[in-house]
Amino acid sequence: DIQLTQSPSFLSASVGDRVTITCRASQGISSYLAWYQQKPGKAPKFLIYAASTLQSGVPSRFSGSGSGTEFTLTISSLQPEDFATYYCQQLQNYPITFGQGTRLEIK
């Protein structure tokens, strides 16, 4: 199985900050990586696919990059609504796997 390791697991930041979350895969997954945002008590929301393409309607302050085994999700200027948990997901092989999540909280 392909393991995804996100870092950090917890991040404290302020409105207006630029933050970066890293997702590392245990083997190469080309660009078959997606990112999701989840708020407490809600279903995940699809943010980015193919490592770097924003889903329709996602604000441009979100960006993704990477290929192979190392990927990043960057939020250029944090807004109050961005405080949530973020997950990466690989779609290269079965079983499909998620990272353990990065919880982004207000400082």
Next chain:
Amino acid sequence: EVQLVGSGGGLVQPGGSLRLSCAASGFTLSDHYMDWVRQAPGKGLEWVGRTRNKANSYTTEYAASVKGRFTVSRDDSKNSLCLQMNSLKTEDTAVYYCARVATVVTHGLDSWGQGTLVTVSS
């Protein structure tokens, strides 16, 4: 508007069975692969299983943790997806989400249901 509405969750004893349903609307179900994803209380997301679309013969894939106990099925004529869960264990306690796989399968899960809670406890 794409909508996925899950139902069927509840309390079940270890070793018991439960059938979850997901009603789909706003898109042509037969065109899409569909997934189930679960989330144990306070934990991360875990992919459970997938049914491919009509063009791919509705074949299925499962996580090792549920293979042989869970079955994903669908009825495109009724716009519905099901997850039959047998031989339930306490570790199956979670919120279960149905999710639509994007048209390009390797892109991810582009729409999610609201989730339904399954509690396995004696």
